[in-house]
Amino acid sequence: MDEIERxxxxxxxxxxxxxxxxxxNEDLSEDLTQETxxxxxxxxxxxxxxxxxxxWLCQIAKHLWYQWLEKNSRWKQxxxxxxxxxxxxxxxxxxxxxxxxxxxxxxxxxxxxxRELVHMRLTGEFTFAEIGGILGKSENWARxxxxxxxxxxxxxxxxxx
Numbered sequence: 001m002d003e004i005e006r007x008x009x010x011x012x013x014x015x016x017x018x019x020x021x022x023x024x025n026e027d028l029s030e031d032l033t034q035e036t037x038x039x040x041x042x043x044x045x046x047x048x049x050x051x052x053x054x055x056w057l058c059q060i061a062k063h064l065w066y067q068w069l070e071k072n073s074r075w076k077q078x079x080x081x082x083x084x085x086x087x088x089x090x091x092x093x094x095x096x097x098x099x100x101x102x103x104x105x106x107x108x109x110x111x112x113x114x115r116e117l118v119h120m121r122l123t124g125e126f127t128f129a130e131i132g133g134i135l136g137k138s139e140n141w142a143r144x145x146x147x148x149x150x151x152x153x154x155x156x157x158x159x160x161x
Contacts, residue, residue: 003044004037004040004041004044007037007040007053007057008037010053010054011053011054011057012033012037014054014057014058014130014134015033015036015037015054015057015058015061016029016030016033017124017125017126018058018061018062018120018124018126018134019032019033019036019061019065020123020124021119021120021123021124021125021126022062022065022116022119022124023065023068024123028068032061032064032065032068033061035064036057036060036061036064037057039060039064040056040057040060043060051136052133054133054134055133055134055136058134102157103153103157105156106152106153106154106156106157107119107153109153109156110149110152110153113135113145114145114148114149114152115149116135117131117135117142117145117146117149118146118149118150118153120134121146128142128143128146129142131146
């Protein structure tokens with residue numbers, strides 16, 4: 001039990017941010033975060049230590065997210081608005097000024113894990129180190145993949161206009 005309590009205090013915020021980057025819904029993210037730690041508590045014996053605890057927790061969260069999507073297949077993602085919480089990076093403000101429908105089409109056309117990485121970076125405000133850790137890759141991989149994703153999206157959006 002102590003392990004789960006320690007994991008909760010250390011990683012609950014990261015798991016919540018990860019789920020928020022997927023769902024774009026604060027209440028749903030809170031619920032799924034709680035369910036993630038409940039499932040982790042039930043299956044702590046299956047954790048073999050081959051990855052960081054936060055990666056293991058985010059994998060549980062990701063599976064819960066997919067299960068929730070299956071049950072609620074009519075759910076629509078909330079579009080980004082001009083009132084994005086937190087600070088605006090130059091890349092975020094540029095992307096927000098673009099036609100949002102075109103932007104979401106470009107993001108949706110990306111293959112996984114590029115699509116997930118872009119969502120995590122833009123809406124979850126994760127650092128490249130956090131993204132790499134969650135996805136089980138390096139920080140450099142996250143940076144390079146994000147750059148390639150942006151290039152691919154720009155090409156996609158230029159082809160539409």
